Amino acid sequence: MDLTTRPLDLSFRPLDPAADATLLHRWLSMPSARFWMMTEHTPAQVRTYLDQIACSAHEQGWIGMRGGEPLVYVETYDPALLLPAGVLEPEPGDLGMHLLVAPPEGEPEHGLTTAVMGAVVRWCLHGRGAARIVVEPDERNTAVLAKNAAAGFRVLRTVELGSGAEAKRAALSVCTRADHAASLLGEGADPLAHLGAEVGERVHRQLLAKAIAEFSHERMLTPEPDGSAEGAYRITARDGAVRWTFTARELPLEHWLVDPVSIRRHEDGEETRLDVLDLVLDLQEQLGLPEELASTYLEELSSTFAARCATLTEALGGGRPTSAELLSAGLEEIEAAMTEGHPGFVATNGRIGYGLADYRTYAPEQGRRTRLQWVALRRELGHLALGEGLDEQSHLDAALSPEEREVFAARLRSRGLDPVGYHYLPLHPWQADHRLAITFAADVARGDLVPLGEGGAELQPQQSLRTFLDRTRPGAPYVKTALAIQNMGFLRGLSPAYMRDTPAINDWLARLVAEDAEFARCGVTVLRERAAIGYMGDAYHRTASSNPHRKMLAALWRESPLPLLEDGERAFTMAALLHRDHEGRSYAGALILASGLTPADWVTGYLRAYLRPLAHLLLAHDTVVMPHGENIILRVRDQQVVGAFLKDIGEEMAVLGERELPRDVERIRALVGGEEKALSIFTDVFDGVLRHLSGILDADGLLGAEEFWGLVGQVLDEYEADHPDLARGIGGDVDLRAGSFAHSCLNRLQLRNTLQMVDLGDQASSLLYAGRMENPVARRGAVIA
Structure with a gap:
């Protein structure tokens, strides 16, 4: 059976030391469990350990079941209390996690451990309500490190934990809901989902309205009355082969109010899609944009477009405040709510050098x-x-x-x-x-x-x-x-x-x-x-x-x-x-x-x-x-x-x-x-x-x-x-x-x-x-x- 292509269905029940000690002693005795450092423990020692977990106010033990059969042992804990001071900067919603998968019996199931990892992480995030999972596997445990990476864990740094025989160099790692969603084992979240067609068209119209207004304000463009309706204008390019049309009002200081919804582009008589980059290329000569710098300017404009798509997508999902909601906000919240950038510049969010992770x-x-x-x-x-x-x-x-x-x-x-x-x-x-x-x-x-x-x-x-x-x-x-x-x-x-x-x-x-x-x-x-x-x-x-x-x-x-x-x-x-x-x-x-x-x-x-x-x-x-x-x-x-x-x-x-x-x-x-x-x-x-x-x-x-x-x-x-x-x-x-x-x-x-x-x-x-x-x-x- 190949479990890599579909999620694993697990249910979890609390640890029962009396009922589970024998089973977990067998699991912990296996060579594959050596990083738990209990391979030499006696059944009594394992029982004592499990009793301590069950009685702890800050740790919990769980048995993961598939079809009623135990398949995985999971420990969750409060990392702010159980990790040494200074090891981790705690955040609300942190949940520590240790994982032990049952040793294989019978015919191996390809992808079982990977599927278990994905199921446990989803359970911690959604079943246990964690905002961030914290793990600290031994840095020598390369197999688990690979599974962690596939589930979306990010290694923060290597830390020294424990002392004596229990000392280890641990790869302190965290995984948020967003990390897991975007991972190999996540729900397949698209990191570029904000660049959808519907949002993209809306942002193109906003940027086109600003570009036409500001370029006209600076007299690089001279809109001509179109004659088709009151306030209708046109701009022609490429010897008349391209025509941009829109409606607008002109206020003092040659300030143009361009209606984004009204903007149209026609080429050789046919209406085309809207793209603010096309406007720049159509009008490159009028704008005085040197050919050797055109690509750099287009990249800054593309970055501006991408940033606006990201904030608009977030806003449409309810993730950004309205103007009314900002009436009681402080400096830091209002600062984060701003999306326009400089009111005069068109390519206002260039940020060449930032990648998507840097932007976020x-x-x-x-x-x-x-x-x-x-x-x-x-x-x-x-x-x-x-x-x-x-x-x-x-x-x-x-x-x-x-x-x-x-x-x-x-x-x-x-x-x-x-x-x-x-x-x-x-x-x-x-x-x-x-x-x-x-x-x-x-x-x-x-x-x-x-x-x-x-x-x-x-x-x-x-x-x-x-x-x-x-x-x-x-x-x-x-x-x-x-x-x-x-x-x-x-x-x-x-x-x-x-x-x-x-x-x-x-x-x-x-x-x-x-x-x-x-x-x-x-x-x-x-x-x-x-x-x-x-x-x-x-x-x-x-x-x-x-x-x-x-x-x-x-x-x-x-x-x-x-x-x-x-x-x-x-x-x-x-x-x-x-x-x-x-x-x-x-x-x-x-x-x-x-x-x-x-x-x-x-x-x-x-x-x-x-x-x-x-x-x-x-x-x-x-x-x-x-x-x-x-x-x-x-x-x-x-x-x-x-x-x-x-x-x-x-x-x-x-x-x-x-x-x-x-x-x-x-x-x-x-x-x-x-x-x-x-x-x-x-x-x-x-x-x-x-x-x-x-x-x-x-x-x-x-x-x-x-x-x-x-x-x-x-x-x-x-x-x-x-x-x-x-x-x-x-x-x-x-x-x-x-x-x-x-x-x-x-x-x-x-x-x-x-x-x-x-x-x-x-x-x-x-x-x-x-x-x-x-x-x-x-x-x-x-x-x-």
Whole structure:
């Protein structure tokens, strides 16, 4: 009989030591049971052992029956209580398991042991309700290790268990329901089930609507009225052989609201399937996508498509919250609920370098916790930069638990190294696996970098991919790590050279904000990057020119907003205001309706906490930050915005005038004229954020776009009335009410060079413009250039 092609039907009854001792003594005496270490036991010794199992509050014995005949002995136990401390990080629903199959009698049954393993694992997961099964077989028991692997067990590591004659090196392994379902012995779960045709078509339509809207906004495409119906448009390609049609509305700032359901593609007169990759290929020339980079851009777009399919499939199965359900959620839950990515970029979730397992483990929208890997670096080959009032001991107290510091120091000493000679650097787990062990192998071999293993805290990746929120110690600093994957036009590294000045830059801006009462009135403060570390002892820092490998071993620690919230306040990244759930309902709309305010009053309060302080920062201090949705954390009380935190300062702020700066902050100076200064508001705030929010509220019927922009003008009027001497900035050359402004384009940058959109050392000269755009808050009579 071949049991490998069908599941085995087993029933289980509790162990009865008196009735089962003789049978189990025979089974345990067989050579095949040698890893149970009872082959020499007498019947009395076996009976004593079984009595102990039956009387234990934390262990249970079971006899598995096939057709009424005993076939397998199973022990289950609580691993949190019965495994030595420190061997396993317990999780809710853990169930330990030991397995002994009856020795064969008569004609062998091919695949019996495999079938038994599958049946026992299914029973533990579904019959016993385990969320995760824990096993610790002897690493020499290769037959069982193979069966475990076939059932979906993953080896965590090798551990030493027991002592004396009972000591063993065990392969500590776990198996979750998902692990087993996807295994050889599981239910045949398809790991790519999220890429189904129905979900795929829906996601293609969503991405096509965004692509048509944003490419048209950036004037790479010029939709023509179709004439077939009101709001109907067409785009032609390939000398007229291909025609894309859709319905849309155009709002201020050339913002297109494209109806996904209306999109059609015709080629040679025949309607074809919809695929966002086809749109790019059809319009490659109009989009200015170089042939040598086309495949890379298509891969980033494919990754975006795959990620959207995964979250939509999960949502349709009830696994993701609706916008209404997020009204009572905290920062960490809202962060994991976001699926859109950057509102302007089309290929927004590239993540080239991640595989499917990496995506499911580290993607922010998965909301999973992970542990960072840590490495010690020789002090003289790196640097640790600290902010004002922070010494190394207080930094370590914030960054690591006492247990982590003690263990890391002990691991260094065990290698004959003095911990005093090293700094501790956190690494993204992907970076440790893909870069530390290979790219920096020579540094590890020299002992300049000493791997210390994973930390004890569980952290959750945030929308920026490489920044983590500490879930074990609420209020502990965020950790931002280097991550050498390609995403949205950049390799996501961190420069040790930049890190050196980062705390000082943050202190300077925080001091400026704290000393100006206007920011306090707006409820705005800075989340400082208090400490930064970088390693520069590698060969890549000795090459003649700069290279991405110099940005692979660095990190920073940023203040958490959680301890800074007042009673009754919640916090979430501003990107959430642009989120729609799988039912099409916007989070901004849910907030407005739940607040009890009129949409106009709610938006005005938001603009006073977001736009007004940014305008003041520019006009009163010639200073700008990068205020997109991920870099602003909103404070909300009673579903109303009452303030904001500015973050991600060190790499993305600039002083645009001649004001005096400390020497270690001087690198942020970028002298430009008044019109270019104003672009920090026009491009980053008006076009980058408010354009999208106004479109959402208009589409939802809550607040028309014209009225929205009227409120923007009103908030600027209020500021000018309160600060008439600053209406044009401290240099008198900034006009936020000008008739038009230069139209800076993001997708054009990515399409031109998807590997590096801009030169980070000279960002201004790298930008691409598409003429000028009418200012939706231009003062009456302003000239539209």
